[in-house]
Amino acid sequence: xxxxxxxxxxxxxxxxxxxxxxxxxxxxxxxxxxxxxxxxxxxxxxxxxxxxxxxxxxxxxxxxxxxxxxxxxxxxxxxxxxxxxxxxxxxxxxxxxxxxxxxxxxxxxxxxxxxxxxxxxxxxxxxxxxxxxxxxxxxxxxxxxxxxxxxxxxxxxxxxxxxxxxxxxxxxxxxxxxxxxxxxxxxxxxxxxxxxxxxxxxxxxxxxxxxxxxxxxxxxxxxxxxxxxxxxxxxxxxxxxxxxxxxxxxxxxxxxxxxxxxxxxxxxxxxxxxxxxxxxxxxxxxxxxxxxxxxxxxxxxxxxxxxxxxxxxxxxxxxxxxxxxxxxxxxxxxxxxxxxxxxxxxxxxxxxxxxxxxxxxxxxxxxxxxxxxxxxxxxxxxxxxxxxxxxxxxxxxxxxxxxxxxxxxxxxxxxxxxxxxxxxxxxxxxxxxxxxxxxxxxxxxxxxxxxxxxxxxxxxxxxxxxxxxxxxxxxxxxxxxxxxxxxxxxxxxxxxxxxxxxxxxxxxxxxxxxxxxxxxxxxxxxxxxxxxxxxxxxxxxxxxxxxxxxxxxxxxxxxxxxxxxxxxxxxxxxxxxxxxxxxxxxxxxxxxxxxxxxxxxxxxxxxxxxxxxxxxxxxxxxxxxxxxxxxxxxxxxxxxxxxxxxxxxxxxx
Numbered sequence: 001x002x003x004x005x006x007x008x009x010x011x012x013x014x015x016x017x018x019x020x021x022x023x024x025x026x027x028x029x030x031x032x033x034x035x036x037x038x039x040x041x042x043x044x045x046x047x048x049x050x051x052x053x054x055x056x057x058x059x060x061x062x063x064x065x066x067x068x069x070x071x072x073x074x075x076x077x078x079x080x081x082x083x084x085x086x087x088x089x090x091x092x093x094x095x096x097x098x099x100x101x102x103x104x105x106x107x108x109x110x111x112x113x114x115x116x117x118x119x120x121x122x123x124x125x126x127x128x129x130x131x132x133x134x135x136x137x138x139x140x141x142x143x144x145x146x147x148x149x150x151x152x153x154x155x156x157x158x159x160x161x162x163x164x165x166x167x168x169x170x171x172x173x174x175x176x177x178x179x180x181x182x183x184x185x186x187x188x189x190x191x192x193x194x195x196x197x198x199x200x201x202x203x204x205x206x207x208x209x210x211x212x213x214x215x216x217x218x219x220x221x222x223x224x225x226x227x228x229x230x231x232x233x234x235x236x237x238x239x240x241x242x243x244x245x246x247x248x249x250x251x252x253x254x255x256x257x258x259x260x261x262x263x264x265x266x267x268x269x270x271x272x273x274x275x276x277x278x279x280x281x282x283x284x285x286x287x288x289x290x291x292x293x294x295x296x297x298x299x300x301x302x303x304x305x306x307x308x309x310x311x312x313x314x315x316x317x318x319x320x321x322x323x324x325x326x327x328x329x330x331x332x333x334x335x336x337x338x339x340x341x342x343x344x345x346x347x348x349x350x351x352x353x354x355x356x357x358x359x360x361x362x363x364x365x366x367x368x369x370x371x372x373x374x375x376x377x378x379x380x381x382x383x384x385x386x387x388x389x390x391x392x393x394x395x396x397x398x399x400x401x402x403x404x405x406x407x408x409x410x411x412x413x414x415x416x417x418x419x420x421x422x423x424x425x426x427x428x429x430x431x432x433x434x435x436x437x438x439x440x441x442x443x444x445x446x447x448x449x450x451x452x453x454x455x456x457x458x459x460x461x462x463x464x465x466x467x468x469x470x471x472x473x474x475x476x477x478x479x480x481x482x483x484x485x486x487x488x489x490x491x492x493x494x495x496x497x498x499x500x501x502x503x504x505x506x507x508x509x510x511x512x513x514x515x516x517x518x519x520x521x522x523x524x525x526x527x528x529x530x531x532x533x534x535x536x537x538x539x540x541x542x543x544x545x546x547x548x549x550x551x552x553x554x555x556x557x558x559x560x561x562x563x564x565x566x567x568x569x570x571x572x573x574x575x576x577x578x579x580x581x582x583x584x585x586x587x588x589x590x591x592x593x594x595x596x597x598x599x600x601x602x603x604x605x606x607x608x609x610x611x612x613x614x615x616x617x618x619x620x621x622x623x624x625x626x627x628x629x630x631x632x633x634x635x636x637x638x639x640x641x642x643x644x645x646x647x648x649x650x651x652x653x
Contacts, residue, residue, distance in 0.1 A: 003043055003046070003047050004047065004049065004229055006043060007040060007043050007044065007047070007049070007051060007054075008051065010036055010039060010040040010043070011040065011051060011054050011055065011140075013036060014036055014037060014040065014055045015055060037055065037056070040054065040055070040056060041056050044056060044145075047147060047228075047229075048115060048145065048146065048147030049143055049145060049146055049147060049228055049229045050143060050144045050145035051140070051141070051142075051143055051144070051229060054144070067130050067131055067132065067190055067192065068130070068131045069124070069128055069129070069130060069131070070119075070121050070128065070129060070130070070131045071127065071128050072109065072121065072124075072126075072127060072128065072129060073111070073153065074109075074153065074210050074211075075126060075127070075283070076107060076109060076123045076124075076126045076127075076129065076155065077126050077283060077284075077286060077287050077288050078126070078286060078287045078624070079269065079287050079288060079291050079292060079293040080287050080289070080292050080293065080624075080626055080627075081267075081292070081293045081294075081295055081624070081627055081628065081629075082292060082293070082294060082295070082628050083294070083295045083296075083297060083628065084628070085244055085247055085248060085251070085294075086244070087292075087628075088247060088270050088292060088294055089242050089243075089244060089247060091270055091292045092241060092242045092270060093242070094242070095272050095273075095274070095277060096217075096272070096273045096274055097241055097270055097271060097272055097273055098218070098219045098235055098236065098237045098241075098270075098271055098273045099235070099236045099237070099238075099241065099247075099250050099251070099254055099268055099269070099270055099271075100207060100233045100234060100235045100236070100254065100268065100269045100271065101233050101234045101254055101255075101257060101258040101261075101263055101265050101268060101269070102265055102266055102267040102268055102269045102293055102294075103156075103157035103159055103205050103207070103233060103258075103263050103264065103265055104157075104159070104180070104181070104182050104264040104265050104266040105157040105158050105159035105160070105181065105182055105185045105186075105205075105264065106122055106123070106157065106158045106159075106182070106185050106186045106189055107122065107123035107155065107156075107157055107158075108120060108121070108122055108123070108132065108136070108155070108156060108157065108158045108189070108204060109121055109123075109129075109153060109154070109155045109156075109210070110136065110142070110152075110153070110154050110155075110156070110204065111151075111152075111153050112146060112148070112151065112152040112153075112154075112212075113151050113152075114149055115145055115146050115147060115148060115149045116144070116145055117133075117136075117137070117142070117143070117144050117145070118133075119131070119133055120132050120133045120135075120136035121133075122158075122189060122190070125590045126286075130190060132158075132189050132190065134194040134197075135188070135189050135190075135191060135194050135197040135202070136158075136189075136204065137194070138194055138197050138198035138202070139158075139202050139203055139204050140201075140203075141203050141204060141230075141231045142204045142230075143228065143229040143230065146228045146229060147228055148212060148213070148228060150212055151211055151212060152209070152211065152212035152213070153209075153210040153211040153212065154206050154208070154209050154210060154212070154225060154230070155206070155207065155208045155209075155210055156204050156205050156206035156207050156208070156230075156232075156233070157204070157205050157207065157233075158185050158189050158202055158203070158204055159181065159185055159202070159203050159204075159205055159263060159264055160181045160184050160185040160188065160200060160201065160202055160203070160264070161181070161201070161203065161262035161263070161264070162181060162262060162264060162332060163262060164181075164200070164201045165178070165180075165181040165184055165264075166332075166333070168184065168200070169184075172432075173432030173433050173434045173435070176432060179365070180264070181264040182264065184200070185200070185202055188200040188202055189202065203231060204230075204231065205231050205232065205233050205263060206222060206225050206230045206231065206232045206233065207222070207232070207233040207269070208222070208271075209221035209222060209224075209225060213225075215275060216275075217273045217274060217275065218271060218272075218273055218275065218278070219235055219237065219273050222235065223235075233263075234254060234257035234258065234261060234263075236250050236253060236254055236257075237273070238250060241270075251268055251294065251296075254268045255268070255296065266295070267293050267294050267295045267296055268293070268294045268296075269291050269292070269293050269294070270291065270292050270294065271290060271291040272290045272291065277290075278290035278291075284626075286623060286624060286625075287624070298359040298360065299359060300357040300358070300359050300369055301327045301328070301329060301357065301358055301359065302327075302355060302356070302357055302372070303324045303325045303326075303327040303355075303356060303357075303358060304324060304325045304353065304354070304355055304356070305322060305323070305324050305350060305351070305352060305353065305354045305355075305356045305368075305371070306323050306324055306325060306352065306353075307323040307352060308320050308321070308322060308323065308339065308345070308350075308352065308378050309321040309323050309336075310381050310385050310402065311385070311411075312384055312385060312386045312387075312404055312409060312411030312412060312414075312415065313411075313412070313415050314412055314415030314416040314418075314419050314495045315412075315415075315495070315497060316403045316404045316405065316406075316409070316412055317401055317402070317403055318381070318384065318385070318391060318401075318402040318403060318404055319338065319339075319340070319341070320338075320339040320340070320341070320342070320344075320345060320402075321336055321337070321338055321339060322336065322337045322338070322339050322350070322356070322358075322368050323335060323336055324336075324337075324356060324358065327358060329358065329359065329360040329366060332360065332366075334358070334360075334366045336366065337358060337366040337367055337368050338367075339368065340399075341396075341399045341400060341401045341402075342380060342393065342399070342400040342401060342402060343398075343399040343400045344399070345378060346376070346400075348368065348370055348371050348374075349371055349374035349375070349376045350368070350371045350374075350375075350376070350378060351371065351373065351374070351375030351376050351377030351378055352375075352377050352378055353373075353375065353377065354371045354372065354373040354374070354375050354377070355371070355372040355373050356368055356369075356370065356371050356372065357369040357370055357372065380393065380402060381402070384404035384406060384409055384411065385411070386404070386409055386410050386411030386412075386414075387404065387406050387408070387409040387410055387411060389404060389405070389406035389409065390405070391403065391404055391405075392405060410440055410441075413440060413445075413446070414433070414436060414437055414440060415495075416448070416495045417436045417440070417445060417448065417451070418433045418436055419493070419495055420448045420451070420493040420494075420495070421436065421451070424489070424492060424501055425489055425492050425493035426448075426482045426485055426489060426490075426493045427482055427485075427489070428451070428478050428479055428482045429474075429478040429481075430471070430474050430475045430478045431451070431475060431478065431479070435475070438464070439454070439457075444457050447554070447558075448493065448494075448558055449554075449557060449558045449561060451479060452479060452483070452561045454475075454476065454479060455476055455479075458472060458476065461475075483561060483562050483563060484562070484563045484565060485562050485563075485564065485565065486508065486513060486564060486565045486566075487508040487511070487513045487514070487515055487518060487564055487566075488501075488504045488505045488507075488508035488509075488513070489504075490515070490559070490562065490564070491504040491507060491508060491518075492504040494547070494551075494555070496543060496544060496547045497543045497547070498539055498540045498543045499540065499543065499544065501596055501600070502596065502599055502600040502603055503533075503536060503540060505600050506530075506533045506536070506600065506603065506604060507530055507533065507536075509604075510530060510533060512566065513564070513565070513566045514564075514566055515559055515564050519555075519556070522544075522548050526541075526544075526545050526548070527540070527541040527542075527544035527545045527548070528541060528545075530544075577605045577606060577651070577652060578602060578605040578606045578607030578651070579606035579607070580606075581606075581607045581608070581618040581619065582607070582608045582609075582610055582616055582617050582618045582619075583602050583607055583608065583609050583610070583617070583618065583619050583620075583621055584609070584610055584611070584612065584613050584617050584619075584620045584621070584631060584635075585598055585599060585609060585621045585622075586620065586621070586622045586629065586631045586632075587622045587623055587624050587627065587629075588623065589623070589645060590623060590645060591645045591646070591649065598621070598645070598648075601652075602648075605652060612631075613631050613634045613635050613638070613640065614638075615638055617635070617638075617640050618640070618641075619640065619641050619642075619643050619648075620632065620635040620640055620641070620642045620643070621642075621643055621644070621645065621648055622642055622643075622644070623644050623645055625642050625643075625644060
């Protein structure tokens with residue numbers, strides 16, 4: 001281990017010296033550099049270990065055309081989950097087990113033959129994943145060569161530490177920031193440019209040897225991997241692991257270990273430490289039975305509410321945000337959390353200066369749990385924070401909300417343009433919220449259409465602070481690229497009240513994605529034409545008609561800026577197969593692109609999707625049927641069927 005640590009020191013020193021030599025000024029002589037290089041080469045020869053960023057085996061950067069889909073050489077399944085310590089103890093019984101950190105990243109498998117790394121792939125759907133070999137080669141903690149010459153397959157988690165996550169996020173505009181290191185590493189591992197991937201400082205943390213070594217016990221094989229240069233997941237073993245008091249202590253220790261090793265985590269894992277017993281326990285279609293994931297209860301942290309910030313949305317809603325003294329929420333320093341609406345604030349009796357308790361919901365989204373002091377000391381602004389015009393409190397879905405009624409409010413305009421440029425709308429890369437705000441203030445942007453004439457201000461933009469020739473060219477190229485769009489994206493980009501992604505998709509699909517057909521139907525019949533579509537009721541029809549009446553000419557002018565792709569949606573034609581059936585969707589999806597796509601398909605077949613489980617729900621869709629999540633538990637208590645995506649798809653056949 002001392003040799004490996006020395007190798008890491010040498011690699012760091014040599015790479016820093018090389019960077020200084022080529023990009024700044026030399027920090028050591030050629031003689032010193034060669035001496036350290038020779039020492040590193042000697043150690044690599046002696047140990048038969050070559051770490052990924054070694055200057056003796058530099059990675060050549062390249063840009064791939066695509067990332068290939070590959071079939072796994074072994075099942076890569078998930079784990080059953082629990083929040084109960086007692087259930088963990090039941091799982092252990094009298095078996096020899098160990099406890100480890102459940103890292104929160106992207107599951108990845110590495111493949112070595114004859115001591116050399118020859119392949120790497122993501123988990124994907126458990127049967128097929130995405131090849132990510134070139135990007136894994138950029139991970140500084142992944143050995144490229146090892147002394148073990150037989151075949152070795154080792155699974156683990158590709159992660160990005162909280163420090164790197166915050167560093168990257170700090171450089172991004174608000175609308176481009178990542179919510180969690182998991183999202184960042186997922187995108188990073190699938191970049192086509194591995195030089196850019198290298199800049200993300202990804203790590204691989206091994207948690208199971210699939211093939212290779214003596215294959216005595218899972219924990220022994222992991223420690224063997226550690227001995228030859230791999231970073232492994234923190235592990236704890238104890239003869240009293242089946243006793244509640246001891247287990248609670250170990251679970252807390254594992255949590256602390258994850259934080260000290262800068263590993264984003266979403267729980268712990270209890271695993272059987274015997275291959276024969278583990279194999280005999282079998283598996284389901286979704287998870288292995290040899291291990292169980294433990295989900296920590298949301299931990300509450302006390303802080304002080306210092307302010308309530310009010311932000312104007314594209315619809316004129318002025319949304320409250322809690323501002324509180326910085327607090328460390330399981331590795332993420334947090335100062336803000338949404339407060340949703342006025343009723344939400346009143347119900348919790350929040351007040352400025354109150355001691356409050358906050359948490360990260362599902363280890364991701366910061367939320368205010370309650371107020372300790374319950375002073376109710378807060379003010380509702382009488383003027384819009386952006387335009388300064390009067391505000392008004394209205395009722396919306398049984399909640400009090402604050403609105404700005406000024407149609408020319410720059411806050412509304414900013415939110416509308418940010419929405420129009422977003423990924424699910426016109427998808428204009430390199431057009432950040434801060435850039436849009438700056439251009440609005442300069443008078444260059446007063447509508448979506450103005451975005452497509454920013455080239456008229458090219459020289460002026462280049463003269464602005466923070467804008468170079470290259471960045472301006474990238475921005476204008478992104479704008480031009482977005483001119484090819486689809487009717488559903490176009491409709492969604494308009495910020496028509498009550499018209500979301502699903503309804504935009506259904507409306508576009510109903511007219512075969514043809515703009516002229518849409519215009520013709522709206523002109524002759526109005527939005528009433530779309531009433532047969534599930535989810536298009538009186539409110540949306542009225543909203544569409546009002547928008548069309550007030551913005552008809554604007555829509556036509558804006559449409560002239562685009563070339564419309566008339567490809568068919570993946571969504572089926574609308575039917576009534578699921579009429580009078582209500583669904584709740586939870587957990588990850590495998591067959592659909594995302595939950596929104598599944599929701600759109602349900603609605604296209606006459607069904608309805610709601611957010612919470614109640615007696616009125618017909619089905620809960622969850623690929624992890626045996627989960628003990630709150631939604632699964634409630635569904636079982638109400639005798640509501642829990643079905644998988646596959647079950648749902650069969651319903652439509």
